[in-house]
Amino acid sequence: MTARVKLGAQALAVGLVLALLALLIWKVAFDNNGGGVAAKIDKGHITSAPNFTLSRLDRPGQLDLASLRGKAVVLNFWASWCYPCNKEAPALEQAWQKGDGHVVVLGIDVNDFAGDARKFMRQHHVTYPIVHDSKNITSPPYGLTGLPETFFVDPRGRVVGHVAGQVNAATLRAGIERAQKA
Amino acid sequence: MKALLVLVAALAFAAPALASEQHPTLTELENQLMCPVCAGETLAQSDSLPAQRIRAHIQERINQGWTRSQIKRELVDIWGTRILAAPPRRGWNLLAWVLPLVGILGGAAAIAFLAWRWSRRREEPEPLPGPWSLNGRPLDPELERRLDEELARFDG
Numbered sequence: 001m002t003a004r005v006k007l008g009a010q011a012l013a014v015g016l017v018l019a020l021l022a023l024l025i026w027k028v029a030f031d032n033n034g035g036g037v038a039a040k041i042d043k044g045h046i047t048s049a050p051n052f053t054l055s056r057l058d059r060p061g062q063l064d065l066a067s068l069r070g071k072a073v074v075l076n077f078w079a080s081w082c083y084p085c086n087k088e089a090p091a092l093e094q095a096w097q098k099g100d101g102h103v104v105v106l107g108i109d110v111n112d113f114a115g116d117a118r119k120f121m122r123q124h125h126v127t128y129p130i131v132h133d134s135k136n137i138t139s140p141p142y143g144l145t146g147l148p149e150t151f152f153v154d155p156r157g158r159v160v161g162h163v164a165g166q167v168n169a170a171t172l173r174a175g176i177e178r179a180q181k182a
Numbered sequence: 183m184k185a186l187l188v189l190v191a192a193l194a195f196a197a198p199a200l201a202s203e204q205h206p207t208l209t210e211l212e213n214q215l216m217c218p219v220c221a222g223e224t225l226a227q228s229d230s231l232p233a234q235r236i237r238a239h240i241q242e243r244i245n246q247g248w249t250r251s252q253i254k255r256e257l258v259d260i261w262g263t264r265i266l267a268a269p270p271r272r273g274w275n276l277l278a279w280v281l282p283l284v285g286i287l288g289g290a291a292a293i294a295f296l297a298w299r300w301s302r303r304r305e306e307p308e309p310l311p312g313p314w315s316l317n318g319r320p321l322d323p324e325l326e327r328r329l330d331e332e333l334a335r336f337d338g
Contacts, residue, residue, distance in 0.1 A: 009292075020281075027274070081219075081232040111218065111232075111261055113239055135259045 036143025037151065041162040046182075049075070049153045050141035054131035057109060057117055063131050065106075066157065072179035073153040074105045074172065077138070079112040080120035082147045084166035089124040095172045096128035103176055108133055111147070150175070154182035206250035208241050214268070215240075215254070218261045236265075 040047045053064045065073070076092055078085035096105035107130040109117040114132050121130060133139075142151065145164065152161035152175035160182045161175040202210060209226070215236070217228035225233050225240075236257065243253045257265050269275035321329070 023277075079232075081230075081235055113235065113260070116235055136262050139262075 036141050037159050038143035038145065038149065038162055038164065040143075041151070041159050046158050046160055049073075049151065049157050049159045050138070052131075052133075052138050054108070054133055054138075057114060057121065057130040057132045058126070058128075063106070063129060065153075068104050068106070068153075069157050070155050071101075072099075072103045072155060072176055074103065074176060074179075075108060075142075075151040075153060076105065076167070077108045077110055077142070077144055077147060077149045077151075079110060079147050080116040081112065085148045086120070086124070088148060088166045088168065089120075089126060091167060091169050091172055093124065093126055093128060094169065095176065099176070103180075104129070106131065108138055110136060110139060110144070152176065152179040154179045156182070158182065203250050206244060206253065208237065208244060211240050211244075211250065211253065212237060215257065215265055216267050218265045224267055 037047055037050065049065060051064070051066050053062050055061075056063050065075075074092070074095060076088075078089075092105050092107070095103065099105065105128040107126070107128060109130055110133045112132075114134070117130065117132060120126070138144075142149070148166060150163045150167050150172075151159050154160050161178050163171050163175065167175075212225035215225045217223045217225055217230055217233040217236075219232050220228045220230055223233075225237055240253055240257075243256070248256075254266070263270060263275070269278045271279055
């Protein structure tokens with residue numbers, strides 16, 4: 001093999017490896033779900049809550065997040081198969097009942113079958129509104145990395161708090177207070 | 183005749199594929215789908231609660247007469263493409279299908295090229311030895327004649 005052909009083949013191989021490396025870096029940096037609202041709020045940036053309109057599971061019809069402006073909203077992402085979601089459901093129900101219409105607890109059922117979600121609601125005597133995200137449209141803009149995840153939205157529609165993982169009465173109270181004060 | 187054979191072969195392969203699309207089985211689908219909350223396990227390998235629920239849901243859809251594509255589409259809507267064991271053949275995911283093929287073809291082409299060069303080199307005759315020389319200069323004809331005589335005497 002002549003030196004020029006050999007050099008060309010080596011350059012081609014190195015170029016191919018660099019191109020694949022660049023592709024990998026681009027994919028990791030710009031194409032993951034962790035870059036949404038969750039990442040921004042965890043860095044201390046307050047951002048507006050991405051709007052959505054989803055079918056309700058607790059009653060017929062749809063619910064639009066923007067229709068809840070003027071109230072503090074606890075956005076809770078959950079699924080029936082998720083163990084910590086089962087554990088935190090009583091605390092969310094309690095926060096909803098205490099809120100007395102001024103605080104809305106809104107459950108968003110993701111990565112789940114509607115039938116299983118309804119069974120979950122019956123088992124845990126859930127009375128707060130629940131919507132079903134059957135097309136997984138909310139996960140990317142909110143940057144979900146697991147379940148459950150909870151966001152606190154102030155009356156102006158801005159996300160002011162985020163809890164990744166199970167919430168309890170204390171974390172809910174703190175988040176709601178922050179949303180009401182903002 | 184050849185065309186007929188190709189047609190028969192195509193039908194032989196297409197018929198099971200069509201049957202699998204129209205009447206999928208749970209065993210087949212649980213090997214083509216991943217458990218979305220497990221680390222690298224297919225539905226068939228996982229015994230987690232979500233995997234059990236998804237399997238039950240698939241069986242329900244099969245009983246309702248859904249096709250393989252319809253079932254997969256519904257699950258991709260709910261879980262995203264991470265539920266598929268093989269990436270879809272479109273967009274960036276197409277690279278996962280194309281690159282191995284390009285690698286195999288490129289490797290085969292490189293091996294073929296090297297083999298061709300190697301065999302060609304072996305076919306080339308050995309270069310003939312040049313005229314006798316001393317320090318890179320041809321020998322003097324008189325000296326060469328004397329050398330030949332000496333060598334002949336030595337041999338003989």
